[in-house]
Amino acid sequence: MPKIDLIALRRDAREHASQNKYYRQYIKEALPLSNDDLDAEVAALADLAFEKIDCLDCGNCCRRKEIAVTAKDIRRIARGLGVKTEYFVRRYVAESKTGEAYIKGEPCPFLGSDNACSIYADRPQACRAFPYLHERKVRARTLTMLENVGECPIVADVWGRLARKYPEPPKSS
Ligand code: SF4
Ligand code: SF4
Structure with a gap:
């Protein structure tokens, strides 16, 4: 079970939905960092978040x-796992409508009650990359980031730090 209060995380994201939407726009269009500098900044903030969470x-x-x-x-x-690929596919893999393979089941069948992954060393690349804060082209992926603000405490932490470090300037009237 999660020890982090995910209900509060979702509530906070809902309450700040409009503010976060505008901040996303600001990141995309006006934040005074080059794409490379933004990628580096977000990766550094993610390191801090992973230290804390x-x-x-x-x-x-x-x-x-x-x-x-x-x-x-x-x-x-x-x-x-010491099983044949065909067996693994039959038992654990499904195909999405767009033809992509994914692991069947929510929660993931490899998640333990202690939140540990039973196949951690071999886990899918998608699990290693999530929540994608060390990937390049952050500016092109702000929608995914925003969608995860209410779902991933690490993303919420990075989003908050970014907004405090680079606040959107007040709009002139
Ligand atoms: S890290 Fe990936 S494979 Fe492991 S439990 Fe989580 S979703 Fe499943
Ligand atoms: S990556 Fe985010 S959503 Fe996934 S376990 Fe870590 S904090 Fe939670």
Whole structure:
């Protein structure tokens, strides 16, 4: 079970929805950082957030997200579990309407009651990358970031730090 108060996180995101929407626009259009500098800034803020927030106290992404798996992920995880790839696919993989493979089930079948991942060393690339704060092109992915403000405490922390460090200037009347 999560130790982090996810209900409060969602409520806070709802209450600040309009403000966050405008801040997203500001990041996209006016924040005075180049794309590379914004990527570096967000990655540095994410490092601070990961120091403060323990994913084992949360586990929300493993409970609520559809986890995409590539053929390489499938081979690696099946090997780690000591099962045949075909068996793994039959047992754990489904196909979305757009033809993408993902791990069946919410919560993820590999999530333990202590929020630990039972296939951590072999987990899918999508799990390693989430919440995508160390990926490039942050400016093009602000919608995903905004959508995760109410779902991922790390994203909420980074969003808050960014907004405090680079506040939107007051609108002139
Ligand atoms: S990445 Fe975010 S949503 Fe996932 S467990 Fe960590 S804090 Fe929670
Ligand atoms: S594979 Fe592991 S890290 Fe990925 S969603 Fe499942 S429990 Fe979470």
